[in-house]
Amino acid sequence: MAAMEMGDHATFEQYLEKGSVTFSSGRIGIKRDGDDAALFVFSEHAVYAGAFTTNAFKSACVTSAMDRLRAQKKIKAVLITSGNANAGTGPAGRADTERLAAGVAGHVGCAADEVVVLHTGVIGVPLRAERLIGSLEGLCQLAASTPEKLVGAARAMMTTDTFPKVSARAFQVGDTSYTVWGVAKGAGMIHPKLATMLSVLVTDAPVSQRTLQRVLSRVVGQTFNRISVDGDTSPNDSVLLFSTGGARMEAGTAEFYGAVDETIFEDALKSVAQDLAHSIVRDGEGATKFLEIVVRGVQSEADAERIAETIATSPLVKTAFFGEDFNPGRIISAIGRAGVAVSFDRLRLTLGDQRVYDAGQFLVTAESDARRVMAMKEIPVVVELGAGELEIRYWTCDLTFDYVKINAEYTT
Amino acid sequence: MAAMEMGDHATFEQYLEKGSVTFSSGRIGIKRDGDDAALFVFSEHAVYAGAFTTNAFKSACVTSAMDRLRAQKKIKAVLITSGNANAGTGPAGRADTERLAAGVAGHVGCAADEVVVLHTGVIGVPLRAERLIGSLEGLCQLAASTPEKLVGAARAMMTTDTFPKVSARAFQVGDTSYTVWGVAKGAGMIHPKLATMLSVLVTDAPVSQRTLQRVLSRVVGQTFNRISVDGDTSPNDSVLLFSTGGARMEAGTAEFYGAVDETIFEDALKSVAQDLAHSIVRDGEGATKFLEIVVRGVQSEADAERIAETIATSPLVKTAFFGEDFNPGRIISAIGRAGVAVSFDRLRLTLGDQRVYDAGQFLVTAESDARRVMAMKEIPVVVELGAGELEIRYWTCDLTFDYVKINAEYTT
Incomplete structure (x- = not known):
């Protein structure tokens, strides 16, 4: 199974060369072995949309991300940690999530509530963020904009996934070429605990928060919500869509949108999301068909x-x-x-x-x-x-x- | 695992000695090996109530039994065959069910629509009742009222069940002692096809059809509907409750019922149904817990x-x-x-x-x-x-x- 399924590979490399997103991965001390943290840093703040687990039992990271979304925060960085879901951990769990956000914020130069933190892994075990904070500086310093770094980040999100899941597409609106890409992790377990589906999707197209959310909801409904490995849902399932062009646009540039353009963008996003969703099923635990x-x-x-x-x-x-x-x-x-x-x-x-x-x-x-x-x-x-x-x-x-x-x- | 869980064993043997129900089992040619037919014959016609699969895809035997119930037929005999579910077999399948009912009727002396036929086993394979009819005479002739015959009938219903499921209770209304007993088969497969849950429950208490149905619905709701092996339901799932005292009662004898008596009967029935339901779970395919x-x-x-x-x-x-x-x-x-x-x-x-x-x-x-x-x-x-x-x-x-x-x- 190929690590990446990337349409329009050359375009995607050009996109990475612009450096508008950097990636990093490493070990901050949650898992016993291997990378357990993935970092995505936007050179400019990104607007974002989200789709979260319908499970009434929600991880601290989900309530934290939902709060930022409700407040329409612009986002500078996304930290994903694997090995501990930080779910069922009470108020201390939420404080742990915010402590990690503040840690990253200090190193990338933004406010704590401009960092989104997601967790995946075992449920009901305290995260104890204080022992992780020290490793964040190194993680932030290593961030760079290469395909290898991106795959490394996709790999660091994994629990029992057997391959990293990355997909990208280029699309054209008028004379301008844009990109939409994403990473995901699937129905894997860490020390056989609950599966968690996570995906981060990014586009450089100038799309407003409201449009992002509308398009994301439709696309998730036809991709990530149309896959099943075992019918169980986790307290952590999250799909986030960022537009690095969105902040700039809201500051003055017009949204590129007509109805036709929205369809072009949605088709590209859907294609990426479907790639990732299929990868999750193909990598379903024990799957042979x-x-x-x-x-x-x-x-x-x-x-x-x-x-x-x-x-x-x-x-x-x-x-x-x-x-x-x-x-x-x-x-x-x-x-x-x-x-x-x-x-x-x-x-x-x-x-x-x-x-x-x-x-x-x-x-x-x-x-x-x-x-x-x-x-x-x-x-x-x-x-x-x-x-x-x-x-x-x-x-x-x-x-x-x-x-x-x-x-x-x-x-x- | 004991083959029977029978409360009030002596009372149950006394009940059998009355001979108001006889049992038989044998091979009529559906399975390659082993018994594939169980027969229950009431000495007097019984009134009956039923609870059937909620699956919209119903076996011919379910629609046939539902038709008899709707017409408030009194029932003389019940034939259960294992090895073929007679589901998804179209009008020919329904004709096969009715042909078996007519065959039994000829030997036990009643009308064809006074025989209920249930099937369990593989879906979508023609039953071809014509090749089975010849064996019904021997099956009917062998009917007798002993515990061994009853267990034999419970065993002939089985597909991949590992033990026959029988339960009985005695209960007292005023000075009179009554019995309620039942057999069931559970979540087993025949040549790994769909599971089918079947149960036949019988009481000699004089209970009207209307009361039987009301009590059965409550009891099934708290017993057979509260078990799950794998969440799948079959086109054949059926629970039938017969009162051999019911026909006599409707012909003149008063129903024994006050509210208190209904509770006594319901408790006994629930105890039997719960026994059988638990046996089905314990014998769930591959179950260890x-x-x-x-x-x-x-x-x-x-x-x-x-x-x-x-x-x-x-x-x-x-x-x-x-x-x-x-x-x-x-x-x-x-x-x-x-x-x-x-x-x-x-x-x-x-x-x-x-x-x-x-x-x-x-x-x-x-x-x-x-x-x-x-x-x-x-x-x-x-x-x-x-x-x-x-x-x-x-x-x-x-x-x-x-x-x-x-x-x-x-x-x-």
Whole structure:
């Protein structure tokens, strides 16, 4: 698996050469081994938008980032630490997050509330930021704007991810070329604790905070919210979108936007976010199969999502794919319990290139065809409801021995 | 594991001696090996109540049983076949179910719509009842009223269950002693296809159809609907409750009921249903732990169920228990994503005898205590919300290598 999937590579290198963002990574003392801190510093302050976990149990870093967003702070730097989620740690936990923000702020020259701090890792263990503060100076000093530094930062965010996740796209508005890029970490565990999905997305396009938020919400809804490894959500899940061109723009430059431009930007952002979301699924704990679930012919997007999610989180469906057991009955049953009105007489189900259910009945599939489809690494699952024009896509992986192993292993 | 959990054993044997129900089991040609048919014949017709799968994708046997219930048919016999679910088989599938009912009816002397037929097993494969009909005569002839015959019938219902599930209780109304007993099969697979939960419950108490249905709905809500092995539901899940005293009663004898008597009956039925439900969880595929989740201090039963179910279906929680990994963070996170308003400042979580979360923070648990609790085979998980007076209980098992193995194995 390649460490990076970057469209328009040359353009991205040009973007990095401008130096408007620098990256750093290193070890500040949370994990026993390896890098546990990633730093992103903007040369000018960036406006930002965010999408956060829907889990009512939120990490201190999420409430802190949400507070900055509510206050419409311009952001100078983002610090991501791995190894400790700083969740369920009470007021002391929030103080730890703010102490790290203040530490970074001192070295990059900004106010503490212009630094966003995110954590990932084990839940319910005090972070004790005081023992980490001393390492921040070195981390800040090493920041530079190279692809290697960026990949290093993406790697330092990882817990049990097996590869760093980076993606970038260039796009054109009028005569000007812009970039949108991002990093993410996925459903990995640190000493088998809760998974945390984190992503930082950045563009140099001059976009206002309000537009950023609107576009981000739509894009997250169609990418990061359409993936499932095991259906669990964490107290730390966060997606942040920064515009380094945004601050400048609000200071006088006009936002580049018309409706057409917004679409161009949104398409590029969606492409990056989808890359990262797919990487998270491909790197799902223990995963051996990548499943693209297409739900087509529906009137309501919410209904379509419910059907896709019920299939994607069914342990019976997921273990069947792991075992390469051709088992459409489990998928039809998952559709039946999704809580959506479905006409089974009109339903069609296709696995790979095999139509397996049509007009209220399962069709006979030749065993050689079944084996061929199940042996694929990437298997399309297409559900056609014949009740409308909408179509959505959802991505998941299989449920394997290794998933159980990774998550059952004793911590000591 | 004992094959039977029977309270009031002597009373139950007396009940069987009356011969008001006879049992039979045998092989009619669905499975490759072993018994695949269980028969229950009432000496007088029984009134009945039913609770069926909420899955919108329903087996032919479920729609057939629901039709009989709607028509308030009195029932003479119940045939349960294992090895083929007869689901997703279209109109031919329904005809197959009715053909089996007619076959039994011919041998036990009743109308075809006075026989209820249930199926469990693989989905989407034609049943071809014509090849099974010939074996029904022998099955009907062998029916007798002994505990061995009853256990044989409970065993013939099994797919990958590892033990037959039977339970009975006696109860007293005025001077008269009655019995309620039941059999069930659980979350097993036949050639790793979809699980099917089936239960047949019988009482000789004179209870009207309307009362039976009211009591059954309450009891199922607190027993079979409060267990989860993997969160999947099947097209075949059915719980049927028969009163062999009911028909007689409707023909003249008064229903024994006052409110007090209804409570006595309901308690006995609930005790039997809970026994069977617990047996299903203990025999859950690959299960090594039995978890009792208590949610206490809530105002809404629906909220409490949502919290319990989210914990019980979380792969992260279930793998942690399998690995004996003391991991309260995963439980708190599951509570957080249950979609219920929870005040984490008032929340308390106790695992075994260890309070692990209180007043917004995780408490420190000594490693020896954590190890001791996780080593237990039956682990209480107590969630206290401090927001009301209600309490509910919910039962589940862990998620293990064997679960994945059983459900991933290739069918051939």
